[in-house]
Amino acid sequence: MPANLRELRDRKASVSTIKKLTRAMELIAASRIVKAQQRAQAAGPYARELTRAVSAVATFSNVDHPLTTEKENPRRAAVLLITSDRGQAGAYSANVIREGERLNQLLREDEKQIVPYVSGRKGIAYYTFRQREIAQSWAGDSDNPSFARAREIADALIEAFLTPTDEGGVDEIHIVFTRFVSMLTQRADVIRLLPLEVVEGEEAPAADDVLPLYEFEPSAEEVLDGLLPKYVASRIHYCMLQAAASELANRQRAMKSATDNAQDLIEKLTRDLNQARQAQITQEISEIVGGASALADANAGSE
Amino acid sequence: MADDSAKHLEVALVAAERTVWQGQARIVIARTTDGDVGILPGHAPLLGLLQGGTVQVRTVDDEYFVAAAPDGFISVANDRVSILAENAEMGHDIDLEEARRELDQAMAAGLADADADEVRLAEARVRAAEQTS
Secondary structure, eight states: OOOOOHHHHHHHHHHHHHHHHHHHHHHHHHHHHHHHHHHHHTTTHHHHHHHHHHHHHHHOOOOTTTTTTTSSSSEEEEEEOOOOSSSSSSTTHHHHHHHHHOOOOOHHHTTTTTEEEEEEEEHHHHHTTTTTTOOOOEOOOOSSSHHHHHHHHHHHHHHHHHSSSGOOOEEEEEEEEEEOOOOOOOOEEEEEEEEEOOOOOOOOOOTTTTOOOOOEEOOOOHHHHHHHHHHHHHHHHHHHHHHHHHHHHHHHHHHHHHHHHHHHHHHHHHHHHHHHHHHHHHHHHHHHHHHHHHHHHHHHHOO | OOOGGGHHHEEEEOOSSEEEEEEEEEEEEETTTTTEEEOOOOOEEEEEEEEEEEEEEETTTSSSEEOOOOEEEEEEEEEEEEOOOOTTTTGGGGHHHHHHHHHHHEEEEEEETTOOOHHHHHHHHHHHHHOOO
């Protein structure tokens, strides 16, 4: 325990500053989380209607679309990893990256070649530090993903998917992201984006709900052609919104415990400080008392 | 038609990040790749791709509005009409002057490619704003 008073005082001051900082970040994350959830809700209708429409086309026509067809012998798999741009979010990025590594391992065991796509600076840093190649990366808005960004990613992925495998295309696409289960639970999760699995709505349509025989304009193929890329973009947007909410929830939690730890540290330092100050005073008093009695002894001796 | 007057369409105009308009309407007119379709209550189920980027709606209160819905699609089933477009916008929310300027910019930037997304988006906005005013 450093008994130096000034040193202790400085440390206490710096820990207090850190505490203010982490407290501010906690509050910011808490307020943004509400917004992120509202955004996820606002994006709900679009995703829902789109899912209904795609299910309708898939159910009421026997159209084979390249985006829904399984390739016979998949050799190359793209993995889209959604991480955060900034740290200070506890194990958020580490968790999702670990989940990504697990998926990579699985794919490698299936003798598939992995083509990584990364969103978020933390993921990019992880890959570049290990000098792994990234097919394409996006960064800059991990806590507030726009639909335009999702669309950009979707376009890149669809293009890769539609390119023949021998020319650098991929046979399947997975997304690794963090699912926002609740404020307390966020889980790293993997979904397969392409080829699309037979699409049923996330909530099964009621029996009397979707039974109509659709007319397609201009034709079922072309409608599907137009719809599926939108559907893919909407799925990616959904994943990004979930990831954003998870990131903020993780950040809020991490910053809360940092604030608590800083508070503990401040209390400990205050105690040390008081003890050191008291020790110093005691020492000074005993020195004065000792000096006075020595003086008194000396005077008594001389008389 | 007398029976139909009690009927109406439940219309939802949905953009990627929000619901732009939701309400009841008498008629929806949209242009698909095959031409204009007018949708009245009782229309057969339909899924169509929109072209031209505007949708006209007459509400049950006899209000009339035009919305920009570039690159969207329309789905009709059981008197429910959903118009989905990533960048849907109400005509009267668009500033015509500004939209025209943006169109000019987009045209200038995308000269090589008259079919560019930006140009189509800007065109749809201008058209919607023009038809509103």
